[in-house]
Amino acid sequence: MSEQNPILELRNVSKSYGAVQALTDVSFKAYPGEVIGLVGDNGAGKSTLIKTISGVHAPSAGEVVVDGAVRNWKSPHDAMEAGIETLYQDSGLAPDLSIGANIFLGREIKMPGVLGAMGFMNQRQMDKRAAEELDKVGISVPAGRRTVSQLSGGQRQAVAIGRAVMWAKRVIILDEPTNHLGARQSQEVLNVIRAAKEHGLCVLFISHTLPHVLEVTDRIIVMRLGSVVKDAPTSDFTVESLLGTITGLNK
Amino acid sequence: MSTQETSALPTPSVLSEPNFFQKAVKSQTAILLFVLVVLYCYFGFRNNLFFSSGEASNLITDFSGLVLLAIAETFVIISGGIDLSVGSTGAIAGVVGAEVMKHYSASWGLTQLLLLGTLVCAAVGTVVGVINALLITYIRLVPFVATLVTFSAGTGYALVVSGGGDVADVPGATIWSAKGFWHLTWLDLIVLIVMVGFCLVLRFTRFGRYTYAIGSNPFAARAAGINMRRHIASIYVISGFLAGLVGMFFFIRLGAGSPTTGGTANLQAIACVVIGGVALTGGSGSVINPLLGCAILTIVGDGLIFINVQPTWNQVVVGGIIALAVGVTGFSGVRSRR
Numbered sequence: 001m002s003e004q005n006p007i008l009e010l011r012n013v014s015k016s017y018g019a020v021q022a023l024t025d026v027s028f029k030a031y032p033g034e035v036i037g038l039v040g041d042n043g044a045g046k047s048t049l050i051k052t053i054s055g056v057h058a059p060s061a062g063e064v065v066v067d068g069a070v071r072n073w074k075s076p077h078d079a080m081e082a083g084i085e086t087l088y089q090d091s092g093l094a095p096d097l098s099i100g101a102n103i104f105l106g107r108e109i110k111m112p113g114v115l116g117a118m119g120f121m122n123q124r125q126m127d128k129r130a131a132e133e134l135d136k137v138g139i140s141v142p143a144g145r146r147t148v149s150q151l152s153g154g155q156r157q158a159v160a161i162g163r164a165v166m167w168a169k170r171v172i173i174l175d176e177p178t179n180h181l182g183a184r185q186s187q188e189v190l191n192v193i194r195a196a197k198e199h200g201l202c203v204l205f206i207s208h209t210l211p212h213v214l215e216v217t218d219r220i221i222v223m224r225l226g227s228v229v230k231d232a233p234t235s236d237f238t239v240e241s242l243l244g245t246i247t248g249l250n251k
Numbered sequence: 252m253s254t255q256e257t258s259a260l261p262t263p264s265v266l267s268e269p270n271f272f273q274k275a276v277k278s279q280t281a282i283l284l285f286v287l288v289v290l291y292c293y294f295g296f297r298n299n300l301f302f303s304s305g306e307a308s309n310l311i312t313d314f315s316g317l318v319l320l321a322i323a324e325t326f327v328i329i330s331g332g333i334d335l336s337v338g339s340t341g342a343i344a345g346v347v348g349a350e351v352m353k354h355y356s357a358s359w360g361l362t363q364l365l366l367l368g369t370l371v372c373a374a375v376g377t378v379v380g381v382i383n384a385l386l387i388t389y390i391r392l393v394p395f396v397a398t399l400v401t402f403s404a405g406t407g408y409a410l411v412v413s414g415g416g417d418v419a420d421v422p423g424a425t426i427w428s429a430k431g432f433w434h435l436t437w438l439d440l441i442v443l444i445v446m447v448g449f450c451l452v453l454r455f456t457r458f459g460r461y462t463y464a465i466g467s468n469p470f471a472a473r474a475a476g477i478n479m480r481r482h483i484a485s486i487y488v489i490s491g492f493l494a495g496l497v498g499m500f501f502f503i504r505l506g507a508g509s510p511t512t513g514g515t516a517n518l519q520a521i522a523c524v525v526i527g528g529v530a531l532t533g534g535s536g537s538v539i540n541p542l543l544g545c546a547i548l549t550i551v552g553d554g555l556i557f558i559n560v561q562p563t564w565n566q567v568v569v570g571g572i573i574a575l576a577v578g579v580t581g582f583s584g585v586r587s588r589r
Contacts, residue, residue, distance in 0.1 A: 054474070095473055096467035096534035108457045110457070120455050121456060121457055
Protein backbone atom coordinates (compact mmCIF):
# COMPACT_ATOMS: atom_id res chain seq x y z
CA MET A 1 0.00 0.00 0.00
CA SER A 2 2.72 2.42 0.97
CA GLU A 3 3.97 2.92 -2.59
CA GLN A 4 0.67 4.67 -3.36
CA ASN A 5 0.03 8.27 -2.47
CA PRO A 6 -2.15 8.71 0.59
CA ILE A 7 -5.70 9.79 -0.21
CA LEU A 8 -6.02 11.40 3.19
CA GLU A 9 -3.31 12.53 5.53
CA LEU A 10 -3.39 14.25 8.91
CA ARG A 11 -0.33 16.20 9.92
CA ASN A 12 0.08 17.09 13.59
CA VAL A 13 -3.58 17.91 14.08
CA SER A 14 -4.53 19.35 17.46
CA LYS A 15 -7.87 20.61 18.66
CA SER A 16 -8.76 22.31 21.90
CA TYR A 17 -12.05 23.57 23.24
CA GLY A 18 -11.04 26.37 25.56
CA ALA A 19 -8.91 24.73 28.22
CA VAL A 20 -9.82 21.20 27.14
CA GLN A 21 -7.28 19.60 24.83
CA ALA A 22 -9.35 17.14 22.77
CA LEU A 23 -6.70 16.18 20.19
CA THR A 24 -2.95 16.36 20.55
CA ASP A 25 -0.61 16.11 17.57
CA VAL A 26 -2.52 13.46 15.61
CA SER A 27 -0.85 12.28 12.41
CA PHE A 28 -1.67 9.41 10.10
CA LYS A 29 -1.95 8.50 6.45
CA ALA A 30 -4.78 6.66 4.73
CA TYR A 31 -4.69 5.00 1.32
CA PRO A 32 -7.31 4.21 -1.31
CA GLY A 33 -8.93 0.82 -0.84
CA GLU A 34 -7.89 0.69 2.79
CA VAL A 35 -10.19 0.05 5.72
CA ILE A 36 -8.88 1.66 8.87
CA GLY A 37 -10.31 0.95 12.29
CA LEU A 38 -10.35 3.90 14.66
CA VAL A 39 -10.77 2.75 18.23
CA GLY A 40 -10.46 4.22 21.68
CA ASP A 41 -12.35 4.58 24.90
CA ASN A 42 -15.04 7.21 25.37
CA GLY A 43 -13.40 10.61 25.40
CA ALA A 44 -10.35 9.38 23.50
CA GLY A 45 -10.97 11.98 20.81
CA LYS A 46 -12.42 9.80 18.04
CA SER A 47 -15.45 11.99 17.51
CA THR A 48 -13.41 15.18 17.56
CA LEU A 49 -11.03 13.64 15.04
CA ILE A 50 -13.72 12.69 12.55
CA LYS A 51 -15.41 16.05 12.96
CA THR A 52 -12.12 17.68 12.04
CA ILE A 53 -11.76 15.49 8.96
CA SER A 54 -15.35 16.06 7.88
CA GLY A 55 -15.20 19.84 8.28
CA VAL A 56 -17.63 20.21 11.20
CA HIS A 57 -14.94 22.18 12.98
CA ALA A 58 -11.49 23.39 12.09
CA PRO A 59 -8.37 22.05 13.81
CA SER A 60 -6.62 24.39 16.26
CA ALA A 61 -3.31 23.38 14.73
CA GLY A 62 -2.06 21.03 12.02
CA GLU A 63 -3.20 20.17 8.52
CA VAL A 64 -5.74 17.95 6.81
CA VAL A 65 -4.29 16.84 3.46
CA VAL A 66 -6.44 15.30 0.75
CA ASP A 67 -4.73 13.82 -2.32
CA GLY A 68 -1.59 15.76 -1.55
CA ALA A 69 -3.27 19.15 -1.20
CA VAL A 70 -3.59 20.89 2.15
CA ARG A 71 -7.26 21.54 2.74
CA ASN A 72 -8.71 23.75 5.41
CA TRP A 73 -12.41 23.08 5.47
CA LYS A 74 -14.61 26.05 6.16
CA SER A 75 -17.70 23.90 6.44
CA PRO A 76 -18.82 20.27 6.09
CA HIS A 77 -19.87 21.21 2.60
CA ASP A 78 -16.22 21.66 1.56
CA ALA A 79 -15.35 18.17 2.78
CA MET A 80 -18.35 16.71 0.95
CA GLU A 81 -17.27 18.47 -2.24
CA ALA A 82 -13.86 16.85 -1.84
CA GLY A 83 -15.48 13.42 -1.74
CA ILE A 84 -15.37 12.79 2.00
CA GLU A 85 -18.62 11.45 3.40
CA THR A 86 -19.37 10.97 7.06
CA LEU A 87 -21.95 8.83 8.75
CA TYR A 88 -22.53 10.23 12.22
CA GLN A 89 -23.35 8.09 15.19
CA ASP A 90 -27.07 8.66 15.60
CA SER A 91 -27.99 11.93 14.12
CA GLY A 92 -27.06 12.03 10.47
CA LEU A 93 -30.62 11.99 9.18
CA ALA A 94 -33.52 14.39 9.49
CA PRO A 95 -36.33 12.19 10.85
CA ASP A 96 -39.16 14.30 9.45
CA LEU A 97 -37.88 14.23 5.89
CA SER A 98 -38.47 11.43 3.41
CA ILE A 99 -35.79 8.92 2.51
CA GLY A 100 -35.23 10.55 -0.85
CA ALA A 101 -35.02 13.98 0.74
CA ASN A 102 -32.43 12.76 3.23
CA ILE A 103 -30.33 11.05 0.59
CA PHE A 104 -30.23 14.26 -1.43
CA LEU A 105 -30.07 16.70 1.49
CA GLY A 106 -27.63 19.41 0.49
CA ARG A 107 -27.48 18.06 -3.08
CA GLU A 108 -31.03 18.52 -4.27
CA ILE A 109 -31.82 17.93 -7.91
CA LYS A 110 -33.50 20.99 -9.32
CA MET A 111 -36.21 21.24 -11.92
CA PRO A 112 -35.02 22.18 -15.39
CA GLY A 113 -35.31 25.74 -16.63
CA VAL A 114 -36.85 28.69 -14.86
CA LEU A 115 -38.42 26.68 -12.05
CA GLY A 116 -35.05 25.21 -11.19
CA ALA A 117 -33.49 28.63 -11.15
CA MET A 118 -36.16 29.63 -8.64
CA GLY A 119 -35.12 26.76 -6.42
CA PHE A 120 -37.83 24.25 -7.23
CA MET A 121 -36.72 20.67 -6.72
CA ASN A 122 -37.37 17.64 -8.86
CA GLN A 123 -38.61 15.38 -6.09
CA ARG A 124 -39.67 12.57 -8.40
CA GLN A 125 -36.21 12.35 -9.90
CA MET A 126 -34.63 12.37 -6.43
CA ASP A 127 -36.89 9.59 -5.15
CA LYS A 128 -36.18 7.51 -8.22
CA ARG A 129 -32.43 7.95 -8.07
CA ALA A 130 -32.37 7.39 -4.32
CA ALA A 131 -34.01 4.00 -4.77
CA GLU A 132 -31.64 3.09 -7.62
CA GLU A 133 -28.50 4.14 -5.82
CA LEU A 134 -29.45 2.46 -2.55
CA ASP A 135 -30.15 -0.69 -4.52
CA LYS A 136 -26.74 -0.41 -6.15
CA VAL A 137 -24.92 -0.42 -2.82
CA GLY A 138 -26.92 -3.45 -1.75
CA ILE A 139 -29.50 -1.73 0.41
CA SER A 140 -33.20 -2.00 -0.30
CA VAL A 141 -35.45 0.20 1.79
CA PRO A 142 -38.95 1.36 1.08
CA ALA A 143 -38.00 4.38 -0.95
CA GLY A 144 -40.29 7.19 -1.90
CA ARG A 145 -42.16 9.52 0.34
CA ARG A 146 -41.98 7.63 3.64
CA THR A 147 -40.25 9.70 6.31
CA VAL A 148 -37.20 8.40 8.10
CA SER A 149 -39.07 8.56 11.44
CA GLN A 150 -41.29 5.77 10.14
CA LEU A 151 -38.34 3.42 9.63
CA SER A 152 -36.88 0.98 12.10
CA GLY A 153 -33.45 1.62 13.59
CA GLY A 154 -31.82 -0.82 11.20
CA GLN A 155 -33.50 0.70 8.19
CA ARG A 156 -32.45 4.20 9.22
CA GLN A 157 -28.90 3.04 9.54
CA ALA A 158 -29.13 1.43 6.12
CA VAL A 159 -30.30 4.70 4.61
CA ALA A 160 -27.52 6.64 6.32
CA ILE A 161 -24.85 4.21 5.17
CA GLY A 162 -26.30 4.10 1.69
CA ARG A 163 -26.13 7.88 1.51
CA ALA A 164 -22.52 7.97 2.66
CA VAL A 165 -21.40 5.25 0.23
CA MET A 166 -23.37 6.75 -2.62
CA TRP A 167 -21.74 10.16 -2.38
CA ALA A 168 -18.25 9.32 -1.17
CA LYS A 169 -15.62 9.71 -3.84
CA ARG A 170 -12.51 9.33 -1.68
CA VAL A 171 -13.07 8.70 1.99
CA ILE A 172 -16.02 7.40 3.93
CA ILE A 173 -16.15 7.82 7.68
CA LEU A 174 -18.48 5.52 9.58
CA ASP A 175 -18.99 6.41 13.23
CA GLU A 176 -20.42 3.41 15.09
CA PRO A 177 -22.39 2.14 12.09
CA THR A 178 -23.27 -1.16 13.77
CA ASN A 179 -24.64 0.42 16.94
CA HIS A 180 -28.15 -0.75 17.80
CA LEU A 181 -28.04 -3.36 15.03
CA GLY A 182 -28.61 -7.09 15.29
CA ALA A 183 -25.96 -9.62 14.31
CA ARG A 184 -27.27 -10.18 10.83
CA GLN A 185 -27.70 -6.49 10.13
CA SER A 186 -24.19 -5.79 11.40
CA GLN A 187 -22.83 -8.30 8.90
CA GLU A 188 -24.69 -6.46 6.15
CA VAL A 189 -22.97 -3.27 7.23
CA LEU A 190 -19.58 -4.96 7.19
CA ASN A 191 -20.36 -6.20 3.67
CA VAL A 192 -21.13 -2.66 2.59
CA ILE A 193 -17.73 -1.65 3.98
CA ARG A 194 -16.04 -4.41 1.99
CA ALA A 195 -17.88 -3.28 -1.14
CA ALA A 196 -16.72 0.29 -0.59
CA LYS A 197 -13.14 -0.98 -0.27
CA GLU A 198 -13.54 -2.86 -3.56
CA HIS A 199 -14.51 0.42 -5.18
CA GLY A 200 -11.22 1.94 -4.05
CA LEU A 201 -12.66 4.06 -1.27
CA CYS A 202 -10.83 4.55 1.97
CA VAL A 203 -13.03 3.65 4.92
CA LEU A 204 -12.54 4.99 8.43
CA PHE A 205 -14.45 2.64 10.67
CA ILE A 206 -15.10 3.77 14.24
CA SER A 207 -16.51 1.13 16.55
CA HIS A 208 -16.52 -0.21 20.07
CA THR A 209 -17.33 -3.67 18.79
CA LEU A 210 -13.77 -4.95 18.57
CA PRO A 211 -14.53 -8.26 16.79
CA HIS A 212 -16.10 -6.25 13.95
CA VAL A 213 -13.05 -4.03 13.80
CA LEU A 214 -10.70 -7.00 13.68
CA GLU A 215 -12.86 -8.68 11.06
CA VAL A 216 -13.12 -5.92 8.49
CA THR A 217 -10.14 -3.58 8.82
CA ASP A 218 -6.65 -3.63 7.31
CA ARG A 219 -5.12 -1.38 9.90
CA ILE A 220 -6.09 -0.11 13.34
CA ILE A 221 -5.40 3.26 14.87
CA VAL A 222 -5.79 3.32 18.65
CA MET A 223 -6.45 6.61 20.40
CA ARG A 224 -6.21 7.47 24.04
CA LEU A 225 -6.72 10.87 25.69
CA GLY A 226 -6.56 12.74 22.40
CA SER A 227 -3.44 11.11 21.00
CA VAL A 228 -2.69 8.22 18.68
CA VAL A 229 -1.04 5.58 20.83
CA LYS A 230 -0.76 2.84 18.24
CA ASP A 231 -1.08 2.58 14.46
CA ALA A 232 -0.47 -0.97 13.23
CA PRO A 233 -1.77 -3.61 10.78
CA THR A 234 -4.85 -5.43 12.04
CA SER A 235 -2.97 -8.75 11.98
CA ASP A 236 -0.83 -7.47 14.87
CA PHE A 237 -3.84 -7.40 17.19
CA THR A 238 -6.06 -9.81 19.02
CA VAL A 239 -9.18 -8.74 20.89
CA GLU A 240 -7.21 -8.96 24.14
CA SER A 241 -4.19 -6.98 22.95
CA LEU A 242 -6.42 -4.40 21.29
CA LEU A 243 -8.40 -3.98 24.49
CA GLY A 244 -5.17 -3.67 26.43
CA THR A 245 -3.92 -0.95 24.10
CA ILE A 246 -7.19 0.96 24.30
CA THR A 247 -7.29 0.96 28.06
CA GLY A 248 -3.54 1.48 28.37
CA LEU A 249 -2.99 -1.67 30.43
CA ASN A 250 -0.35 -3.08 28.08
CA LYS A 251 2.06 -0.49 26.81
CA MET B 252 -41.06 -5.43 14.50
CA SER B 253 -39.78 -8.54 16.22
CA THR B 254 -38.85 -9.86 12.79
CA GLN B 255 -36.10 -7.27 12.70
CA GLU B 256 -33.43 -9.44 14.19
CA THR B 257 -33.93 -12.38 11.88
CA SER B 258 -34.14 -10.47 8.62
CA ALA B 259 -31.41 -8.83 6.70
CA LEU B 260 -31.26 -5.03 6.81
CA PRO B 261 -34.61 -3.83 5.59
CA THR B 262 -38.05 -5.35 5.87
CA PRO B 263 -40.19 -2.71 4.26
CA SER B 264 -43.41 -4.46 3.43
CA VAL B 265 -44.45 -4.83 7.08
CA LEU B 266 -45.72 -1.27 6.90
CA SER B 267 -48.31 -1.50 4.16
CA GLU B 268 -49.74 1.61 2.63
CA PRO B 269 -52.95 2.70 4.40
CA ASN B 270 -56.11 2.81 2.28
CA PHE B 271 -57.97 5.98 1.41
CA PHE B 272 -60.34 5.87 4.36
CA GLN B 273 -57.58 5.30 6.90
CA LYS B 274 -55.67 8.15 5.35
CA ALA B 275 -58.69 10.46 5.59
CA VAL B 276 -59.26 9.67 9.27
CA LYS B 277 -55.61 10.18 10.03
CA SER B 278 -55.24 13.21 7.81
CA GLN B 279 -55.15 16.42 9.74
CA THR B 280 -56.12 18.30 6.64
CA ALA B 281 -59.34 16.30 6.42
CA ILE B 282 -60.13 16.89 10.09
CA LEU B 283 -59.51 20.62 9.80
CA LEU B 284 -61.59 20.88 6.62
CA PHE B 285 -64.42 19.04 8.35
CA VAL B 286 -64.27 21.37 11.34
CA LEU B 287 -64.18 24.35 9.00
CA VAL B 288 -67.29 23.26 7.13
CA VAL B 289 -69.13 22.39 10.34
CA LEU B 290 -68.35 25.79 11.85
CA TYR B 291 -69.35 27.63 8.70
CA CYS B 292 -72.66 25.76 8.52
CA TYR B 293 -73.28 26.19 12.23
CA PHE B 294 -72.91 29.96 12.17
CA GLY B 295 -74.81 30.11 8.87
CA PHE B 296 -77.81 28.19 10.18
CA ARG B 297 -77.87 30.23 13.38
CA ASN B 298 -77.87 33.42 11.31
CA ASN B 299 -78.49 33.17 7.58
CA LEU B 300 -76.74 36.46 6.96
CA PHE B 301 -73.50 34.60 7.57
CA PHE B 302 -74.02 32.87 4.21
CA SER B 303 -74.47 36.19 2.38
CA SER B 304 -72.03 37.31 -0.26
CA GLY B 305 -71.20 40.44 1.68
CA GLU B 306 -70.07 38.33 4.62
CA ALA B 307 -68.10 36.06 2.27
CA SER B 308 -66.12 39.13 1.22
CA ASN B 309 -65.62 40.07 4.85
CA LEU B 310 -64.38 36.60 5.69
CA ILE B 311 -61.90 36.65 2.83
CA THR B 312 -60.59 40.03 3.87
CA ASP B 313 -60.27 39.02 7.52
CA PHE B 314 -58.53 35.84 6.41
CA SER B 315 -56.13 37.89 4.26
CA GLY B 316 -55.25 40.09 7.22
CA LEU B 317 -54.07 37.15 9.26
CA VAL B 318 -52.81 34.64 6.72
CA LEU B 319 -49.48 36.29 5.88
CA LEU B 320 -48.59 36.35 9.56
CA ALA B 321 -49.59 32.69 9.78
CA ILE B 322 -47.32 31.87 6.83
CA ALA B 323 -44.44 33.77 8.37
CA GLU B 324 -44.96 31.94 11.63
CA THR B 325 -45.19 28.60 9.81
CA PHE B 326 -41.75 29.09 8.27
CA VAL B 327 -40.28 30.10 11.60
CA ILE B 328 -41.87 27.31 13.63
CA ILE B 329 -41.00 24.60 11.10
CA SER B 330 -37.39 25.75 11.32
CA GLY B 331 -37.60 25.06 15.06
CA GLY B 332 -37.91 28.68 16.17
CA ILE B 333 -40.70 31.06 17.08
CA ASP B 334 -41.40 34.68 16.19
CA LEU B 335 -43.32 36.61 18.83
CA SER B 336 -42.80 39.89 17.05
CA VAL B 337 -44.85 39.52 13.85
CA GLY B 338 -47.84 41.51 15.09
CA SER B 339 -45.88 44.37 16.59
CA THR B 340 -43.71 44.51 13.48
CA GLY B 341 -46.86 44.92 11.41
CA ALA B 342 -47.91 47.74 13.71
CA ILE B 343 -44.59 49.61 13.44
CA ALA B 344 -44.55 49.16 9.67
CA GLY B 345 -48.12 50.45 9.38
CA VAL B 346 -47.43 53.46 11.56
CA VAL B 347 -44.14 54.40 9.93
CA GLY B 348 -45.61 53.82 6.47
CA ALA B 349 -48.56 56.05 7.36
CA GLU B 350 -46.28 58.82 8.61
CA VAL B 351 -44.26 58.72 5.40
CA MET B 352 -47.38 58.73 3.23
CA LYS B 353 -48.83 61.58 5.27
CA HIS B 354 -45.65 63.54 4.65
CA TYR B 355 -45.94 63.17 0.87
CA SER B 356 -49.73 63.15 0.64
CA ALA B 357 -50.01 66.76 -0.54
CA SER B 358 -47.57 66.45 -3.44
CA TRP B 359 -47.87 62.85 -4.67
CA GLY B 360 -50.62 61.05 -6.57
CA LEU B 361 -52.55 58.40 -4.69
CA THR B 362 -51.16 55.39 -6.54
CA GLN B 363 -47.55 56.50 -6.12
CA LEU B 364 -48.29 57.25 -2.51
CA LEU B 365 -49.66 53.78 -1.83
CA LEU B 366 -46.78 52.11 -3.67
CA LEU B 367 -44.37 54.18 -1.61
CA GLY B 368 -46.22 53.14 1.53
CA THR B 369 -45.99 49.49 0.54
CA LEU B 370 -42.25 49.80 -0.01
CA VAL B 371 -41.76 51.60 3.29
CA CYS B 372 -43.82 49.04 5.21
CA ALA B 373 -41.97 46.14 3.60
CA ALA B 374 -38.64 47.83 4.35
CA VAL B 375 -39.51 48.54 7.98
CA GLY B 376 -40.66 44.94 8.45
CA THR B 377 -37.49 43.66 6.83
CA VAL B 378 -35.37 45.80 9.14
CA VAL B 379 -37.08 44.30 12.19
CA GLY B 380 -36.55 40.86 10.65
CA VAL B 381 -32.86 41.63 10.24
CA ILE B 382 -32.66 42.68 13.88
CA ASN B 383 -34.27 39.37 14.91
CA ALA B 384 -31.88 37.49 12.63
CA LEU B 385 -28.83 39.23 14.09
CA LEU B 386 -29.97 38.67 17.66
CA ILE B 387 -30.47 34.98 16.94
CA THR B 388 -27.53 34.13 14.70
CA TYR B 389 -24.84 36.46 16.03
CA ILE B 390 -25.78 37.33 19.62
CA ARG B 391 -27.07 33.76 19.88
CA LEU B 392 -30.23 34.53 21.78
CA VAL B 393 -32.84 31.79 21.57
CA PRO B 394 -35.60 32.86 19.14
CA PHE B 395 -38.15 33.18 21.94
CA VAL B 396 -36.06 35.75 23.78
CA ALA B 397 -34.83 37.56 20.68
CA THR B 398 -38.32 38.08 19.32
CA LEU B 399 -39.64 38.94 22.78
CA VAL B 400 -37.13 41.78 22.70
CA THR B 401 -38.29 43.05 19.32
CA PHE B 402 -41.94 42.51 20.27
CA SER B 403 -41.60 44.59 23.39
CA ALA B 404 -39.43 47.29 21.85
CA GLY B 405 -41.52 47.28 18.67
CA THR B 406 -44.83 47.70 20.47
CA GLY B 407 -43.38 50.64 22.36
CA TYR B 408 -41.77 52.18 19.31
CA ALA B 409 -45.02 52.06 17.35
CA LEU B 410 -46.66 54.07 20.12
CA VAL B 411 -43.76 56.53 20.18
CA VAL B 412 -43.88 57.15 16.42
CA SER B 413 -47.65 57.50 16.32
CA GLY B 414 -47.94 59.50 19.51
CA GLY B 415 -50.32 56.87 20.82
CA GLY B 416 -53.14 57.32 18.32
CA ASP B 417 -53.88 56.19 14.79
CA VAL B 418 -51.95 57.84 11.97
CA ALA B 419 -54.45 58.83 9.31
CA ASP B 420 -54.61 61.89 7.03
CA VAL B 421 -54.00 60.02 3.78
CA PRO B 422 -57.28 60.69 1.97
CA GLY B 423 -58.57 57.97 -0.30
CA ALA B 424 -56.13 55.40 1.00
CA THR B 425 -58.77 52.72 1.33
CA ILE B 426 -59.36 52.76 -2.42
CA TRP B 427 -57.38 49.55 -2.97
CA SER B 428 -59.61 47.68 -0.61
CA ALA B 429 -62.76 48.53 -2.54
CA LYS B 430 -62.09 47.48 -6.11
CA GLY B 431 -61.60 43.97 -7.36
CA PHE B 432 -63.71 41.17 -8.72
CA TRP B 433 -65.89 38.36 -7.35
CA HIS B 434 -65.59 38.52 -3.56
CA LEU B 435 -61.98 39.58 -3.76
CA THR B 436 -60.59 43.06 -3.43
CA TRP B 437 -57.31 43.70 -5.22
CA LEU B 438 -55.72 43.75 -1.84
CA ASP B 439 -57.02 40.28 -1.01
CA LEU B 440 -55.88 39.05 -4.38
CA ILE B 441 -52.34 40.30 -3.82
CA VAL B 442 -52.26 38.73 -0.37
CA LEU B 443 -53.52 35.40 -1.71
CA ILE B 444 -50.91 35.40 -4.47
CA VAL B 445 -48.15 36.10 -1.96
CA MET B 446 -49.60 33.36 0.25
CA VAL B 447 -49.60 30.78 -2.54
CA GLY B 448 -46.08 31.81 -3.52
CA PHE B 449 -44.68 31.25 -0.04
CA CYS B 450 -46.58 27.96 0.32
CA LEU B 451 -44.95 26.73 -2.88
CA VAL B 452 -41.56 27.85 -1.63
CA LEU B 453 -41.96 25.95 1.62
CA ARG B 454 -43.29 22.80 -0.03
CA PHE B 455 -41.35 22.49 -3.26
CA THR B 456 -38.13 24.47 -3.18
CA ARG B 457 -34.74 23.79 -1.73
CA PHE B 458 -35.20 26.73 0.62
CA GLY B 459 -38.29 25.06 2.05
CA ARG B 460 -36.57 21.71 2.27
CA TYR B 461 -33.72 23.23 4.26
CA THR B 462 -36.22 24.91 6.56
CA TYR B 463 -37.70 21.52 7.41
CA ALA B 464 -34.27 19.91 7.71
CA ILE B 465 -33.01 22.52 10.17
CA GLY B 466 -36.09 22.13 12.33
CA SER B 467 -36.00 18.36 12.15
CA ASN B 468 -32.34 17.85 13.00
CA PRO B 469 -29.99 20.84 13.06
CA PHE B 470 -26.96 18.62 13.28
CA ALA B 471 -27.93 16.63 10.19
CA ALA B 472 -28.66 19.86 8.36
CA ARG B 473 -25.26 21.26 9.21
CA ALA B 474 -23.54 18.01 8.35
CA ALA B 475 -25.29 18.05 4.97
CA GLY B 476 -23.53 21.32 4.24
CA ILE B 477 -26.45 23.69 4.80
CA ASN B 478 -25.36 27.17 5.79
CA MET B 479 -27.35 27.29 9.01
CA ARG B 480 -26.66 30.85 10.00
CA ARG B 481 -27.61 32.25 6.61
CA HIS B 482 -30.72 30.12 6.34
CA ILE B 483 -32.06 30.87 9.81
CA ALA B 484 -31.35 34.55 9.27
CA SER B 485 -33.30 34.51 6.00
CA ILE B 486 -36.30 32.92 7.68
CA TYR B 487 -36.58 35.72 10.24
CA VAL B 488 -36.01 38.35 7.56
CA ILE B 489 -38.82 36.84 5.50
CA SER B 490 -41.02 36.81 8.59
CA GLY B 491 -40.32 40.50 9.16
CA PHE B 492 -40.94 41.29 5.50
CA LEU B 493 -44.33 39.57 5.55
CA ALA B 494 -45.25 41.30 8.81
CA GLY B 495 -44.36 44.62 7.17
CA LEU B 496 -46.72 43.86 4.29
CA VAL B 497 -49.45 43.10 6.81
CA GLY B 498 -48.85 46.57 8.26
CA MET B 499 -49.64 48.06 4.85
CA PHE B 500 -52.65 45.76 4.49
CA PHE B 501 -54.18 47.12 7.69
CA PHE B 502 -53.33 50.66 6.71
CA ILE B 503 -55.31 50.28 3.50
CA ARG B 504 -58.22 48.56 5.22
CA LEU B 505 -58.52 51.04 8.06
CA GLY B 506 -57.23 54.11 6.25
CA ALA B 507 -54.86 54.63 9.14
CA GLY B 508 -51.78 53.14 10.71
CA SER B 509 -52.71 51.78 14.10
CA PRO B 510 -50.03 51.22 16.74
CA THR B 511 -52.19 48.83 18.74
CA THR B 512 -53.26 46.22 16.18
CA GLY B 513 -50.20 44.08 16.82
CA GLY B 514 -50.83 42.96 20.35
CA THR B 515 -52.93 39.88 19.77
CA ALA B 516 -51.90 39.28 16.16
CA ASN B 517 -48.73 37.50 17.31
CA LEU B 518 -50.75 35.01 19.26
CA GLN B 519 -53.36 34.69 16.53
CA ALA B 520 -50.64 33.81 14.05
CA ILE B 521 -49.09 31.25 16.37
CA ALA B 522 -52.57 29.86 17.06
CA CYS B 523 -53.13 29.28 13.32
CA VAL B 524 -49.94 27.26 13.14
CA VAL B 525 -50.68 25.26 16.28
CA ILE B 526 -54.24 24.51 15.19
CA GLY B 527 -52.71 23.46 11.88
CA GLY B 528 -50.86 20.77 13.78
CA VAL B 529 -47.36 22.05 13.14
CA ALA B 530 -45.12 20.75 15.91
CA LEU B 531 -43.53 23.54 17.93
CA THR B 532 -40.42 21.37 18.09
CA GLY B 533 -39.94 22.05 14.39
CA GLY B 534 -39.24 19.92 11.37
CA SER B 535 -42.73 18.70 10.60
CA GLY B 536 -46.04 20.09 9.56
CA SER B 537 -47.88 20.68 6.34
CA VAL B 538 -48.13 23.96 4.52
CA ILE B 539 -51.88 23.75 4.00
CA ASN B 540 -52.98 23.10 7.59
CA PRO B 541 -51.93 26.46 9.06
CA LEU B 542 -53.99 28.08 6.30
CA LEU B 543 -56.98 26.03 7.42
CA GLY B 544 -56.19 27.01 11.01
CA CYS B 545 -56.27 30.61 9.88
CA ALA B 546 -59.61 30.06 8.12
CA ILE B 547 -61.08 28.46 11.25
CA LEU B 548 -60.00 31.37 13.43
CA THR B 549 -61.45 33.80 10.88
CA ILE B 550 -64.80 32.02 10.77
CA VAL B 551 -65.00 31.81 14.55
CA GLY B 552 -64.04 35.46 14.96
CA ASP B 553 -66.75 36.63 12.56
CA GLY B 554 -69.28 33.95 13.43
CA LEU B 555 -69.40 34.80 17.11
CA ILE B 556 -70.47 38.31 16.20
CA PHE B 557 -73.23 36.91 13.97
CA ILE B 558 -74.68 34.83 16.77
CA ASN B 559 -74.56 37.82 19.12
CA VAL B 560 -71.77 36.65 21.34
CA GLN B 561 -69.82 39.52 22.85
CA PRO B 562 -66.57 40.00 20.85
CA THR B 563 -64.73 39.89 24.16
CA TRP B 564 -65.40 36.14 24.22
CA ASN B 565 -63.41 35.66 21.04
CA GLN B 566 -60.08 35.03 22.75
CA VAL B 567 -61.66 32.57 25.15
CA VAL B 568 -63.13 30.57 22.29
CA VAL B 569 -59.84 30.67 20.42
CA GLY B 570 -58.17 29.21 23.50
CA GLY B 571 -60.72 26.42 23.54
CA ILE B 572 -60.15 25.69 19.85
CA ILE B 573 -56.40 25.46 20.34
CA ALA B 574 -56.85 23.02 23.21
CA LEU B 575 -59.30 20.98 21.16
CA ALA B 576 -57.12 20.96 18.05
CA VAL B 577 -54.04 19.86 19.92
CA GLY B 578 -56.06 17.26 21.83
CA VAL B 579 -57.65 15.75 18.72
CA THR B 580 -54.44 15.58 16.73
CA GLY B 581 -52.70 14.11 19.76
CA PHE B 582 -55.24 11.33 20.13
CA SER B 583 -55.42 10.44 16.47
CA GLY B 584 -51.70 9.84 16.48
CA VAL B 585 -51.06 12.30 13.67
CA ARG B 586 -48.38 14.00 15.68
CA SER B 587 -46.54 10.96 16.89
CA ARG B 588 -43.11 11.30 15.43
CA ARG B 589 -41.11 8.36 16.58
